[in-house]
Amino acid sequence: MMPPLSSSITKSLLSARPELKFHVSLVNREMPKGLKSHSDLVNEVSHLEIPKYVGALKGKDFLNTQDFSQEEITQVLDAADDLKEKFKSRVETPYAPGRTLFMLFYNRSLRTRNSFEAGIYQLGGHAQFLSPTDVYTPTLPEDMEPYKTESISDVARVLSRYGDAIAIRIYGDAAKWVIRRGHRVMEEFARWADIPVLNMEDDLYHPFQALADIMSAREAEPKLQGKKFVVSYAYSGGLKPLAVPQNDVLISTQFGMDVVLAHPKGFDLEDSVIEAAKENVKRYGGSFEIADDMRGAFDGADFVYPKAWSPKQFVPPISKTVNKEGASEYQAKFKDWIATPELLDITNKAFYMHCGPADRGQEVTDEVLDKYERSLYFEMAENRLHVQKAVMAMTMG
Ligand code: CP
Numbered sequence: 001m002m003p004p005l006s007s008s009i010t011k012s013l014l015s016a017r018p019e020l021k022f023h024v025s026l027v028n029r030e031m032p033k034g035l036k037s038h039s040d041l042v043n044e045v046s047h048l049e050i051p052k053y054v055g056a057l058k059g060k061d062f063l064n065t066q067d068f069s070q071e072e073i074t075q076v077l078d079a080a081d082d083l084k085e086k087f088k089s090r091v092e093t094p095y096a097p098g099r100t101l102f103m104l105f106y107n108r109s110l111r112t113r114n115s116f117e118a119g120i121y122q123l124g125g126h127a128q129f130l131s132p133t134d135v136y137t138p139t140l141p142e143d144m145e146p147y148k149t150e151s152i153s154d155v156a157r158v159l160s161r162y163g164d165a166i167a168i169r170i171y172g173d174a175a176k177w178v179i180r181r182g183h184r185v186m187e188e189f190a191r192w193a194d195i196p197v198l199n200m201e202d203d204l205y206h207p208f209q210a211l212a213d214i215m216s217a218r219e220a221e222p223k224l225q226g227k228k229f230v231v232s233y234a235y236s237g238g239l240k241p242l243a244v245p246q247n248d249v250l251i252s253t254q255f256g257m258d259v260v261l262a263h264p265k266g267f268d269l270e271d272s273v274i275e276a277a278k279e280n281v282k283r284y285g286g287s288f289e290i291a292d293d294m295r296g297a298f299d300g301a302d303f304v305y306p307k308a309w310s311p312k313q314f315v316p317p318i319s320k321t322v323n324k325e326g327a328s329e330y331q332a333k334f335k336d337w338i339a340t341p342e343l344l345d346i347t348n349k350a351f352y353m354h355c356g357p358a359d360r361g362q363e364v365t366d367e368v369l370d371k372y373e374r375s376l377y378f379e380m381a382e383n384r385l386h387v388q389k390a391v392m393a394m395t396m397g
Pocket of ligand 1: 108109110111112113201209355356357
């Protein structure tokens with residue numbers, strides 16, 4: 001009979017693999033399945049040592065990448081690299097064991113919902129999906145309706161008693177198309193919740209998309225500084241929020257890239273975002289300019305990110321009312337803002353980027369999406385999983 005495990009090995013084993021408690025208690029009589037000896041167990045423990053990034057941002061909200069330093073974002077990206085490697089080699093990563101993530105979606109989703117749900121499961125936790133129409137709709141004070149809505153302040157405090165983080169998506173119709181209203185909902189949750197609030201996209205920011213985007217760019221070109229990164233408007237028949245272009249201008253300037261924002265008249269981003277991008281340039285180097293010509297912006301680019309967003313003058317607070325028809329008609333003037341192979345030819349063999357879902361035949365041609373060799377479209381979708389696991393392990397672990 002082998003001697004019993006020492007208390008320090010037992011402690012680190014149980015902290016890494018709490019589900020092995022039963023086996024540890026029987027360790028002198030019965031080895032866990034697949035393990036033959038105590039040295040196997042010791043190897044298992046060292047293999048599963050908890051990385052330093054777990055809990056590094058414990059309890060913090062994640063509403064916008066700009067709330068974090070370049071150093072902290074780099075730590076998230078490094079953690080995501082580690083989690084990606086472990087995922088590919090099927091190494092277990094129980095870094096948020098038993099934790100519950102509440103996911104409140106006011107809008108539809110493929111990538112965000114499924115990557116968060118798979119991600120928390122892979123960290124040893126559980127995701128709970130909340131449709132705002134199946135609960136009493138969490139609502140700002142001015143919009144309350146008896147027995148149909150519930151104040152965000154109460155919802156946030158109730159969920160804080162059950163689980164470990166609340167993730168929210170809200171923009172467009174759900175935020176009444178009033179710019180900043182979706183973000184206000186996010187901030188209201190963050191104000192009242194005792195657990196981290198994670199922004200799964202509001203009307204201003206999409207931080208987990210921006211993290212996946214910069215991770216994908218860094219994989220493609222490990223040295224980002226000095227690379228030309230173009231965030232360009234591209235036409236869509238739908239009305240899309242400002243969140244992705246705004247967050248990508250912020251994160252690319254935070255990494256010292258030479259960033260060009262290209263759009264037709266009327267598609268300006270929020271002034272606060274432009275100011276923050278300029279501040280990033282002062283702090284991190286690189287450059288930031290705004291152009292009104294897609295072709296000129298693409299010239300010599302290393303990364304191009306052509307995607308739609310909506311013109312602001314048709315929605316409050318700039319317009320008194322929401323004028324969706326006006327916005328659609330205005331957008332339709334810019335159907336020639338589309339990513340084509342011919343346009344990509346004038347770049348510096350640029351990597352094509354889009355957060356998805358891309359509108360085929362409007363934002364981008366089929367040929368680019370299906371055949372362009374330097375497309376990062378699916379890598380970006382894939383990396384959502386890894387950056388989100390990183391932030392969950394850091395804030396909830
Ligand atoms: N990019 C993105 O957020 O995709 P979904 O809308 O599918 O979640």
